[in-house]
Amino acid sequence: MTEHFRIDRPTFDPATGLASFGYALGDLHFVEKLSFPAGADAAAAERASFRKLLDLTAVVLGVSYFKLRAPFEIHAPEIALSEAERAFAIDVYENGLGEFYARNNLQRFGKLSIHAPLDAEATRPAVTLPNRALLPIGGGKDSLVSVDLLTHTGVEFSPFAVNPKGPILTSVDKIGTAPVYITRTLDAEMIRLGKEPGFYNGHVPSTAINSMIAALCALLYGYNQIVLSNERSASEGNVTFDGRETNHQYSKSLGFELLIAAILSDATGGSLKYFSLLRPYSEARIASLFTQESKFDRVFSSCNRNFRLAGHQGDLWCGECPKCHFVFLIFAPFMAKDRLLSIFGKNLLDNPANEASVRELAGLAGQKPWECVGEILEAAACLYTLTRHADWHDAAVVKAVKADLLAQYGEPKLQLAMAECLTDGHDHHIPPALAAKVAAYAV
Template identity: 80%
Template sequence: MTESFSIDRPSFDPQNGEARFSYRLNDLSFTEVLGLPSGADAAKAESPAFRKLLDLTAFVLGVSYFKLRAPFEIAAPDIKLTEAEKAFVIDVYENGLGEFYARNDLARFGRLKLTTALDSETQKPTLSLPERTLLPIGGGKDSLVSVELLSHVGVDFTPFAVNPKGPILTSVDAIGRAPLYVTRTLDAEMIRLGKEPGYYNGHVPSTAINSMIASLCALLFGYDQIVLSNERSASEGNIEFDGRETNHQYSKSLGFELLIADVLSNATGGALKYFSLLRPYSEARIASLFTRGGRFDSVFSSCNRNFRLNGNDGPLWCGECPKCHFVFLIFAPFMARDRLLKIFGKNLLDEPANEHSFRELSGLTGQKPWECVGEILEAAACFYTLTRHADWHQDAVVRGVKADLFAQYGEEQLQRAMAECLTDSHDHHIPPALAAKVAAHAV
C-alpha cells in the first residue's frame, strides 16, 4: 500500500480564538488545536490574507504528524497554493526535517510529492497593519539581547511565545511588558505513537512552526513585523546526508528567513515583515552584548535538556549538555568569572568529564552536536582566547584542549577567527533604518 499524508482545510473561531488543524496519515486521524487570545476582530479573521496564513500554518504544523511514517506523498486537495507557496511547503518538509531524515536514515530530499489545488490569483490582498513589533521570546540569551536593542532604539514591541514555561515566563516577567501567548495542543495519539515501534520520531523545525503561529497573531491583533533573534551561525549545517547539508537549525538560517519572509509578505500584500535582528552577529558577539546588562542573569536559560515538552521545575542549567557547554564557552571571554559562575552554579570548564563535549563543539573530535550551537571555528576561537585569559587558562578543559587546538588550527587562524566573530556581517534582512540605529547602539 502506498502511504500518504493528508491535510484538511483548517478552521478558526474568532469568538474563542480556537484554530483547529486536522490531518490523516494512512488510516489514522489527528487534530491539533491552537488557542489564540480571544477578542480578535472578526473581519480580520475572515480576510483573504488571514485565511491564506491559516492554510499555510496547517502545512507547517503538519510536520509533527507527517514524521510518524514520513511517506512520500502529501495531499491537501481543498487548500489552494501558489507555485511559490508549494516550494515553501516542500522546503519545510525537506530541509526543515533534514535532521529527522538523517538521524532516521530516511532518503527524502527531492522525492516528496505535494498535491494541492492551484491558487492562480495574481491580485494581492489590501491590508494595513499598525507599526508594532511582535518579538518571540525563547527564554535564552538571544531574544533578550533583542529586547535590549529594541528598547534602546525606541521600537515598541510585544513579547510572544507558544506554550510558555520556565525561563520564558521568568524572562517575560523581567521584561515587564504585557505578552501575547498562544497555547498549542498536540494530538495525544501522535505523541503516543511516536514512542511505539513502527513509527519514527525526531526533530521538527520549531522556529518555522512558531513563526507561522506568530503570523496569525500579527494579522489578528495588528503587528506589521515579526522580529526573530537568530544569529548568523545558525546557517551552518551539521553533516552531509542524502546529497545535501542537513542543519539542526535550518528554520533559523538566513536562507529560510528569506524564504518565509517572502511568503508572508506575498500573503499579506507586503504588509507583514519578518526578519532576524541578530543576523549580523556571531554567537560570541551576542554574548558580548548580553554582558552589558545584568537584569536577566537569574531568569534566562538556553538549556534544552531541562525544558522539554512537559516543562521542568529543576535548575535553569543542567551543566551537562552541549548547549550549556557552548553558552558557558562563549560567555567566558567577555563576562567576569564570578558573574558567570553565579549564573551556572559551577565552572563547566574545570570539570574533566566535560572535555569530550567541548572538543566536539570546537571541531577536535566527532561532529557538531545536534543542538542550537554556534560555528565550530567560533567555539575554537573562544577557546583560544581562554588559553590566554587570566581567569580561565588554568581550568582543566582549557588546558586539556590547548595543544590539539593549536595543532589543528594554528594561532594565526584562531586570531583571525576571533576577530571575525566580533565583526558584524552585512548579510542580513533588517530594514535599513532600523539596522543603522541598532548598529550605532551595539558599537
C-alpha cells in the same frame, strides 16, 4: 509505498479564538488546536490574507504528524497553493526535517511531492497593520538581547510565545511588557505513537512552526513585524546526508528566513515583515552584548535538557549538555568570572567530564552536536581566547585541549576567527532604517 499524508483545511472560530487543524496518515486521524487570547480583530479573521496564512500554518504544523511514517506523498485537496507556496512547503518538509531524516536514515530529499490545487493569485491585497513588532521569546540569551536592542532603538514590541513555561515566563516578567501567548495542543495520539515501534520520531522545525503561529497573531492583534533573534551561525549545518547539508537549525537559517519572509509578504500584500534582528552577529558577539545588562541573569536559560516541551524541570542549567557547555564557553571571554559562575552554579570548564563535549563543539572530535550551538570555528576561537585569559587558562578542559586546538588550527587562524566573530556582518534582512539604529547603539 501507497500511504500518503493528508492535510485538511483548518478552521478558526473568532468567537472562541480556537483554530483546529486536521490530518490523516492512512487510517490514522489527528487534530491539533491553537487557542488564541481574547482581543482579536474579528474582521481580520475574515480577510483573504488571514485565510491564506491559516492554510499555510496547517501545512507547516503538519510536520509533527507526517514524521510518524514519513511517506513520499502529501495531499492537501482543499488548500490551494501558489507555485512559491508549494516550493515553501516542500522546503519545510525536506530541509526543515533534514535532521529527522538523517537520524532515522530516511532518504527523502528531492523525492517528496505535494498534491494540492493551484492558487493562481500570487499576492493578496495589502492589509493595514500598526507599526509594532511581535518578538518571539525563547527564554535564552538571544531574544533578550533583541529586547535590549528594540527598547533602545524605540521600536514598540510585544513578547510572543507558544506554550510559555519556565525561563520564558520569568524572562517576560522581567521585560515588563504585556505578552501575546498562544496555547498549542498537539494530538495526544500522535505523541503516543511517536514512542511506539513502527513509527518514527525526531526533530521538527519549531522556529518555522512558531513563526507561522506568530503570523496569525500579527493579523489578529495588529503587528506589522515579526522580529526573530537568529544569529548568523544558525546557517551552518551539522552533517552531509543524502547529498545535502543537514542543519539542526535550518528554520533559523538566513536561507529559510528569506523564504518565509517572501511567503508572509505575499500573503499580506507586502504588509507583514519578517526578519532576524541578530543576523549580523556571531554567538560570541551576542554574548558580549548580553553582558551589558544583568537583570536577566537569574531567569534566562538556553539549556534544552532541563527545558523541554513538557515544561521546565530542575535547575536552569543542567551543566552537562552541549548547549550548556557552548553558552558557558562563549560567555567566558566577555563576562566577569564570578558573574558567570553565579549564573551556572559551577565552572563547566574545570570539569574533565566536559572535555569530550567541548572537543566536539570546537571541531576537535566527532561532529557538531545536534543542538542550537554556534559555528565550530567560533567555538574554537573562544576556546583559544581562554587559553590566554588569566581567569581561564588553568581550567582543566582548557589546558587539556590547548595543544590539539593549536595543532589543528594554528594561532593566526584562531586570532582571525575571533576578530571576525566580533565584526558585524552585512548579510541580513533587517529594514535599513532599523539596521542603522541598531548598529549605532550596539557598539
